[in-house]
Amino acid sequence: MPDSEVTFTLNGRPAVAAAGASVAVAALANGVKTFRRSVTGEPRAPLCGMGICYECRLTVDGRSHQKSCQITVLPGMVVQIDA
Amino acid sequence: MLERTSTFDVVVVGAGPGGLAAATAATAAGRSVALIDDAPLPGGQIWRHQRSPGKAAKRFIDQLAGVTRFQQAKVIATPSEPTLLVETPDGPRYVGWRSLVLATGARELFLPFPGWTLPGVVGAGGIQALIKQGLSVRGKRVVVAGTGALLLVVADLLRSEGAIVPAILEQASAHRINRFALSLLRTPRKLLAGAAFRAKLATSGTRYATNSYPTAVSDTGSGLRVEYRSGAMTAAMDCDLLACGFNLIPNNELPQLLGCQLAADGFIRVDAQLRSTVPGIYAVGEVNGIGGADKAMIEGQIAAHTISGNTAGAARLAAAHAASLRFVRKLAETFALRPELKSLARPDTLVCRCEDVPLSAIAQSRSGRDAKLQTRCGMGPCQGRVCGPILQHLFLTEPPAVRPPLFATAIGTLASNSKTAPGHQQ
Amino acid sequence: MGRLSSTSSCKVVVVGAGIVGAAVAEALVEDGHVVTLVDQGPPGAGATAAGMGHVVVMDDSPAQIALTGYSQRLWDARSPGLPAAAERMVCGTLWIAADDEEMVEVRRKAHFYHLQGVAAEVLDAARLYAKEPHLRPGLAGGLLVPGDSVVYPPPIAAAMADVVRQRGGEVLLGKTVTSMSGREVKLADGTAMECDFTVNAAGAQAAALCPGFDIRPRKGHLLITDRYPGYVRHQLVELGYLKAAHETTEASVAFNVQPRPTGQLLIGSSRQYGANAPGVDHQILRRMLDRAIEYMPVLAGLSAIRVWTGFRAATPDKLPLIGPHPDDSRLILAAGHEGLGITTSLGTAALVADCLAGRVPAIPLEPYLPARFLTGVTHAG
Numbered sequence: 001m002p003d004s005e006v007t008f009t010l011n012g013r014p015a016v017a018a019a020g021a022s023v024a025v026a027a028l029a030n031g032v033k034t035f036r037r038s039v040t041g042e043p044r045a046p047l048c049g050m051g052i053c054y055e056c057r058l059t060v061d062g063r064s065h066q067k068s069c070q071i072t073v074l075p076g077m078v079v080q081i082d083a
Numbered sequence: 084m085l086e087r088t089s090t091f092d093v094v095v096v097g098a099g100p101g102g103l104a105a106a107t108a109a110t111a112a113g114r115s116v117a118l119i120d121d122a123p124l125p126g127g128q129i130w131r132h133q134r135s136p137g138k139a140a141k142r143f144i145d146q147l148a149g150v151t152r153f154q155q156a157k158v159i160a161t162p163s164e165p166t167l168l169v170e171t172p173d174g175p176r177y178v179g180w181r182s183l184v185l186a187t188g189a190r191e192l193f194l195p196f197p198g199w200t201l202p203g204v205v206g207a208g209g210i211q212a213l214i215k216q217g218l219s220v221r222g223k224r225v226v227v228a229g230t231g232a233l234l235l236v237v238a239d240l241l242r243s244e245g246a247i248v249p250a251i252l253e254q255a256s257a258h259r260i261n262r263f264a265l266s267l268l269r270t271p272r273k274l275l276a277g278a279a280f281r282a283k284l285a286t287s288g289t290r291y292a293t294n295s296y297p298t299a300v301s302d303t304g305s306g307l308r309v310e311y312r313s314g315a316m317t318a319a320m321d322c323d324l325l326a327c328g329f330n331l332i333p334n335n336e337l338p339q340l341l342g343c344q345l346a347a348d349g350f351i352r353v354d355a356q357l358r359s360t361v362p363g364i365y366a367v368g369e370v371n372g373i374g375g376a377d378k379a380m381i382e383g384q385i386a387a388h389t390i391s392g393n394t395a396g397a398a399r400l401a402a403a404h405a406a407s408l409r410f411v412r413k414l415a416e417t418f419a420l421r422p423e424l425k426s427l428a429r430p431d432t433l434v435c436r437c438e439d440v441p442l443s444a445i446a447q448s449r450s451g452r453d454a455k456l457q458t459r460c461g462m463g464p465c466q467g468r469v470c471g472p473i474l475q476h477l478f479l480t481e482p483p484a485v486r487p488p489l490f491a492t493a494i495g496t497l498a499s500n501s502k503t504a505p506g507h508q509q
Numbered sequence: 510m511g512r513l514s515s516t517s518s519c520k521v522v523v524v525g526a527g528i529v530g531a532a533v534a535e536a537l538v539e540d541g542h543v544v545t546l547v548d549q550g551p552p553g554a555g556a557t558a559a560g561m562g563h564v565v566v567m568d569d570s571p572a573q574i575a576l577t578g579y580s581q582r583l584w585d586a587r588s589p590g591l592p593a594a595a596e597r598m599v600c601g602t603l604w605i606a607a608d609d610e611e612m613v614e615v616r617r618k619a620h621f622y623h624l625q626g627v628a629a630e631v632l633d634a635a636r637l638y639a640k641e642p643h644l645r646p647g648l649a650g651g652l653l654v655p656g657d658s659v660v661y662p663p664p665i666a667a668a669m670a671d672v673v674r675q676r677g678g679e680v681l682l683g684k685t686v687t688s689m690s691g692r693e694v695k696l697a698d699g700t701a702m703e704c705d706f707t708v709n710a711a712g713a714q715a716a717a718l719c720p721g722f723d724i725r726p727r728k729g730h731l732l733i734t735d736r737y738p739g740y741v742r743h744q745l746v747e748l749g750y751l752k753a754a755h756e757t758t759e760a761s762v763a764f765n766v767q768p769r770p771t772g773q774l775l776i777g778s779s780r781q782y783g784a785n786a787p788g789v790d791h792q793i794l795r796r797m798l799d800r801a802i803e804y805m806p807v808l809a810g811l812s813a814i815r816v817w818t819g820f821r822a823a824t825p826d827k828l829p830l831i832g833p834h835p836d837d838s839r840l841i842l843a844a845g846h847e848g849l850g851i852t853t854s855l856g857t858a859a860l861v862a863d864c865l866a867g868r869v870p871a872i873p874l875e876p877y878l879p880a881r882f883l884t885g886v887t888h889a890g
Contacts, residue, residue, distance in 0.1 A: 025217045042200060045202065051490075052469065056367070071123070071155075452551060456663040457594065457664055486815070494732070494802070495809035499795065499799075
């Protein structure tokens with residue numbers, strides 16, 4: 001079990017994730033199924049988990065196009081999903 | 084934003100088993116070492132763990148005391164001869180090297196089939212990576228598919244994390260798999276590991292189906308339905324996640340940008356001491372041939388010993404190295420991809436996920452170059468890392484020329500104050 | 510002078526299927542000639558694919574504004590028939606004045622454009638920022654030319670090649686031309702094609718096929734970002750761009766940003782002579798991006814997906830060579846368009862077609878005639 005939890009903001013609401021988890025996992029653990037829409041509007045979610053596919057991009061602390069599988073979720077982080 | 088240039092005796096790119104072995108051996112030999120890795124924590128795909136590293140990783144990570152570490156750092160470009168431009172959380176950095184060890188590893192080959200872009204379809208290595216980033220799969224039904232020893236490792240990991248794995252769909256034939264298992268008699272440790280896997284599978288209710296591959300995935304509203312072929316039979320399975328990957332392909336972009344020659348199938352050409360065709364540059368681990376953590380560790384050490392002039396140390400590892408290379412060949416033969424996999428995609432199946440380019444748009448192009456001019460295939464942020472190998476697999480197109488930036492990066496990384504960049508300093 | 514007369518259909522080989530060669534070939538088949546279009550690669554694979562695809566009226570000289578103005582009217586007429594993949598966007602060009610001195614230049618340009626019948630609007634600082642809020646503070650204003658547009662050229666060149674085929678012409682791709690005269694084109698595989706006229710539209714390689722003409726490659730860099738819809742609405746160019754384009758020896762950079770229909774930003778520009786290697790030059794890339802960030806600071810944080818280089822075909826007087834070779838009147842040159850190849854491809858094609866048909870062209874051909882560069886030959890006036 002995780003030693004501690006981290007509180008962050010997900011789409012404007014407070015959310016909780018295990019300390020040390022990636023932002024991608026934090027989103028998945030909070031019920032996010034669709035991370036982004038493709039250029040023709042298809043729902044997408046993480047594929048490769050290692051920073052290659054760019055399907056996990058989210059807006060983190062105001063910066064868009066961030067690869068959430070390569071960022072550790074931190075207390076107070078603001079995560080926005082435009083899907 | 085000012086960038087700093089720091090030069091090291093040995094710069095290691097990639098902190099997986101190969102990179103960790105090279106960095107620790109080089110620092111033990113008294114060299115100044117920098118270790119660059121793009122993940123938040125070291126360990127690569129196989130050892131990285133959110134909570135605590137495994138024993139093998141810890142052994143190396145504990146020896147990193149003297150090493151300058153750049154974590155969450157990506158090599159973006161090679162702006163001048165022995166210098167790497169690295170994007171770090173603190174801004175761009177110029178890192179100079181006297182010797183360079185490339186341990187950039189491998190990524191999965193994803194092949195397109197109807198439904199492969201749906202949320203819930205992840206790579207086999209992908210689900211492994213997400214679990215190591217803290218994903219809970221407890222109680223989830225996960226079908227594992229594709230090819231490779233990795234499928235067994237992933238199924239094992241999934242089950243140990245409380246997931247239900249109804250089946251592994253392995254596209255290789257039973258004949259090939261059995262021959263591979265028998266050949267492991269030469270490497271008792273691996274044979275035992277393999278036997279242990281099979282035993283666990285047998286008691287866990289996971290069916291290991293050979294001659295099997297997914298043909299389509301659909302969203303049922305409450306999960307996924309995976310249609311598949313198994314031998315002559317076609318069937319379907321319901322699940323929460325499909326973890327699917329078709330072998331590993333080398334992350335050869337940085338080596339190519341540096342001028343390293345490729346061998347067959349995109350792997351970096353190296354000699355017995357892991358030297359690439361560019362003086363001073365070594366390539367270790369999966370990037371020169373898929374052989375797992377053992378091979379990578381051996382090669383990381385050989386490269387570091389060679390750099391440090393420790394020929395005896397390198398020679399002591401030669402036999403183990405040769406054995407690991409035999410394992411590389413065995414893996415490649417066993418898990419070669421069957422031709423049916425080229426025909427899974429339908430005309431409306433996407434080939435390029437970044438730009439939503441379907442197979443029908445590509446099929447009209449006369450060459451890979453033509454495809455890139457006339458469609459948007461490869462123009463997205465993944466820079467063709469997903470669709471490029473698909474095109475190569477489906478159409479035998481030539482891989483594109485590699486240009487910087489090696490990853491999408493902030494424009495500021497490529498800019499910065501030109502008065503203080505290398506070239507303007509003495 | 511330099512006008513040929515031909516009242517019947519001729520056999521013409523066009524060398525180079527970039528936007529210029531493809532446009533020329535298309536215009537010639539539409540005039541009823543029998544055309545073969547040859548290229549070492551697919552249509553539009555060279556500078557045509559590498560450049561910005563900016564269709565712009567440029568006032569560097571009367572001859573340049575004549576050719577670009579004429580060409581832009583042709584682009585407007587053509588726009589309903591463009592393939593969807595051409596992604597045409599009439600976003601206009603916004604020339605940016607950093608200070609009052611540049612505002613004087615803005616007013617001069619506006620006046621000159623008006624004389625040519627080109628719509629142009631002087632913007633003060635307030636209106637500049639209303640149109641482009643991400644520009645750095647402290648700029649003086651600008652000139653908006655609303656009729657300028659941007660396109661993605663390779664599918665257009667490919668569509669022109671298709672027209673050549675449909676009208677009974679031949680398109681030979683993957684064939685390298687080793688030599689050409691007005692009557693014959695020789696390929697690397699030994700084939701010799703005989704014809705009545707030839708057109709050299711080989712861009713940066715045109716001089717290799719017609720020695721004696723000063724057409725040199727001028728390397729440029731471009732960077733494209735991820736998708737940021739709405740960040741930039743017009744093609745933004747600093748007035749200093751013209752100074753940079755004039756510079757003949759030193760490497761130069763100038764602020765030049767284009768919005769793409771996808772929401773991506775295409776960022777340029779750089780010019781280097783004598784740098785013929787295709788690799789990315791980090792020093793000049795840095796300078797180019799520093800300049801871009803100077804004009805638009807938010808660019809520093811945007812994600813760059815790709816950087817690439819290309820080679821413009823440059824001539825000493827910034828005007829292309831259009832018209833017959835002085836020593837071989839059946840060899841027509843259509844090359845040396847520097848950074849205006851996309852724009853002036855259509856005007857060039859019309860001029861070449863008029864030349865072959867003996868028609869009076871819509872604009873005078875004299876300023877572009879190759880004879881102006883003959884070494885040792887001077888022309889009065």
